[in-house]
Amino acid sequence: MGAIQAKNIVIVDGYSMGRELAHDLKTMGAELFHLCSTPEPPPVFRAGIDATPYRADLGYLGAEDEAARMLLAMDIDHVLAGSEMGVSYAERLAHLVGAPTNLYPLVAERRNKFRMIAALHRRGLLAAEQALVDSENEAVAWAQRQGNWPLVVKPLDSAGSDNVTICRSLDEVRTACRKAFAAHTVFAQPNRQLIVQSWLDGTQYIVNTVSRDGRHFMTDAWRVNIRLLPGYAMVMEDFELLAPESRTASSLLRYTFDALDALGIVNGTAHSELKWTARGPAMIETGARLMGAAMDRDSYAAAGLKTQSIYHALDLMQPEWMNEMRRRSDRYLPGRHLTKVFFAFAGDGVITGVDGLERLLELPTFHAIYRTLPVGTRVHLTTDSTGWGGAIYLVHEDAALIERDREQIREWDAEGLLYEIDYETVEASAAAC
Template identity: 35%
Template structure:
């Protein structure tokens, strides 16, 4: 018998994780927020805690589990990347549906992630980790002149990722990472170097339930080179009948199996190389650009609702989603606007934003910097000042409106 108002605990529902609250509430659940850190992470869009039944802050694991047990929750679910280990541990300790804690570290640490995938016999990059920039340079020098990728162990949004063509570049990239803080508030004490994967990079979004899966979307990265980095320009929705989709999703399912992801959303980045798919990285959480209305209008469903069903109503998920693939109802992409401007944001012009929002192809506009924040030249996703979700039946209309968005974006921020 289904509980009338089951209790769901969301851990760190930053960014797109906030959409899970509405999705669970839509299924009749009461939703509590649990923060894994004493203070909110300033680099991520914070959840509106007033919309939750209660807001808690984690203490030591035993005490946190005791406090949660008093609420008699049906689920403990990660809302964003930093909350994955805590959600895994709490759900396991409370005997709830869980991905378990045994592979939690491999779902966050990119070195452990690739090693788990390699152990399962799934194609992946060569790699090396170290807290010594000279050691990173030495490893790069052993790659027979091939480029290497140097990046943090547990960041997102291409933060700190550099493509290096020689050991000196690798050394410099490692030094630039060591000691810095990721968007998740974690200090980079080590650096990861990997063999460069040549090919076309894709996003593969999924939702799992007891190991059965829904392929929620495949998006092709359209990137632009900015300095030593390839920066996301657009995420372009791929038609589900494109042969590459079946190959990418089958490969991603193998990756999820290797990482023990049996429940909930996952967001994978996969390179289609001449030898086949190879994992860049995967997060046990939703796509960071996921927008429920946009995804439902373009793909037929959104990852938040599918995730809520997978966790809370497995039988309904099985009937509606298991073993199925998204649809492409119209051409669509997520446009990550880049900027070369730098300075303190004095104001944001609401009239310019309204003009962007009124364009025929625009479905949603997300503004990242607020007055008082620093605008900086775009080098990764966090430093893209605008995210614009765009869809239209006519590709020409999309191209026209994208050009207009770019022109108007230069007028959005007034700098002091």
């Protein structure tokens, strides 16, 4: 690898995937500073960040122009988003201090999901039909005009499948809108507008990328196995790494690269969720940031793969090495099969034991379990794609053996044989209130 260049890097809102990025950048010699985009983090992030890799936590320095005045005196090389909530702030701040970032005129298209899909339509790319609504009556009226079911109701700028609902009737559209309008996003912002979209029927995929100066590299791509949950959207069951040379991966790559161009994503990472429809790939949405659901470095390495976070850190710290990678290929080249399996909780409860997780050691393809929950943790019905509960990594040369072990994990999880959870105590406590 090329020589490491010393750099000063600010990570904005490093609450989730920013933890992996901070670790990887620090390992490569970067001087890191953490910055908050809000005076107080939203409740879901109150646990804070891992401060270990940072030289300093700058806290909240005010709006972007105020923060820029302070950063200009610090000789900052890069400003990066450490979570979805930090994307727009980080890009605007990078623009103001003259650091590499994405195309500034399209900054809103990379967070506003309605404008995002509209930008893809303008480029002629396949995506859902949609409407931006201010009320449940507007949503119902649009659904009536569409006349095709199901439809999807979602917040304009939240994350992690928060309040995303698949609706099969006008009553369900109305109920989903009432629920979402009454709620706040995971970033503690009110939902003043919602999006109603046509349902994209087909298998779901994820494509992760790293870009520099408009040249994209696909770091990993996954088939997502999901289970639809009535009254909500879907439960993420597992990710299966795609063979990069497959026709599916190649088609997803071409579509995703075109979508990144349409959204002005030219520097940094992107996490894209797509459906393979009867007409080909179609974008669900893209985040101009790292993938959020579990990147265990050792498990990736066991499959002959680097994480998206490591590729991003290399692109910043050792650009000559990444230039050579891009000259050789536009995509990853793993050596073994890799699958991530996620937990699905059946309701609200408290974890009372974790000894059942030792069953995983019996599986021949088991490699690691990432970010397990300790005894005493309160859990909730799984209704989103956050990967709460950790991820189980299966790595092997034999894909069929991984599939067998994946089914065994699903069976154990459904029977409550991995995490021991007391659901009754929470239910009884709620009933007594």
